[in-house]
Amino acid sequence: MSESESRLFPARPFVGASIAVIRGDRVLLAARANAPMRGVWTLPGGLVEAGETLAEAALRELREEVGLEARVVGVLSPTEIIDRDAEGRARHHYVVHPHAALWQGGEPVAGPEALGVRWARLDEVAELATTPGLVGTLTEAFARVSALEPVL
Numbered sequence: 235m236s237e238s239e240s241r242l243f244p245a246r247p248f249v250g251a252s253i254a255v256i257r258g259d260r261v262l263l264a265a266r267a268n269a270p271m272r273g274v275w276t277l278p279g280g281l282v283e284a285g286e287t288l289a290e291a292a293l294r295e296l297r298e299e300v301g302l303e304a305r306v307v308g309v310l311s312p313t314e315i316i317d318r319d320a321e322g323r324a325r326h327h328y329v330v331h332p333h334a335a336l337w338q339g340g341e342p343v344a345g346p347e348a349l350g351v352r353w354a355r356l357d358e359v360a361e362l363a364t365t366p367g368l369v370g371t372l373t374e375a376f377a378r379v380s381a382l383e384p385v386l
Contacts, residue, residue, distance in 0.1 A: 242325055247314070250330040251291035252279025254375035255304045257337035260353040261372055263362075264299055264342075267349045270317055270326050275354075276365040277332060280347070292333045300342035300351050304335035308378045313367040334375040336382075 241248060254277050255262040263275045278299040282291040289306045296302055310332040317326040342351040354362070356372055 243323060244327055247327040247329045249282045250279055250328050251282050251288045251295065252277035252330050252332045252371075253292040253296050253304060253306070253335050254310070254332055254372055255296065255302060255335045255337050256375060256379045257353060259355055261356070261359075261375065262300065262302070262337070262342055263352050263354050263359070263364075264344065264348040265350045266365075267347050270315075271365055273349060273363070274365055275352075275359070275362045276368060277371070278348070279330060279332070282331075288331045289333055292331075292335075296335075299345045299347045301345065302340050302342050303338045305338055306333045306335045307382055308334045310334055310371055310374045310378065313365075313371060315366055332371045332375070334378040336379065 262278065264278045265275055266272055278296045279292060280295040282288060286294070288309065293304065293306065296304060313330045313332065315326065315328045315330065316324055319325045344351045356376060359369055359372060
């Protein structure tokens, strides 16, 4: 049984971590290479491994998916993704804990879990096919980062 098949109709939700890497007025997005939601834009992220903190998982996934390093500056509100079949059973159920982070340098390259990567302004994200709740998560991430920057 493949890993994605073993996630079908789970007995309990899977815990994930993602990361909103902000660079100026843009955030890094990745197009999902795997089901569910193949091809939609989202944050780099994935499942948390046993013994790993949420922030460690987010940073590991960022390195694996796009080859970047970043500095986590805060945890954001979690997002639940529940995909139901025609009978109402949970086909997929993920609880994703996103993090706000600051870009530390380098350029992203799509790894095997991403069909593509791009830097996008918040107003551009509304025009894209995205995972549920992404705009709200990004709004929160930009607010978290702007609270760190001194006003001149």
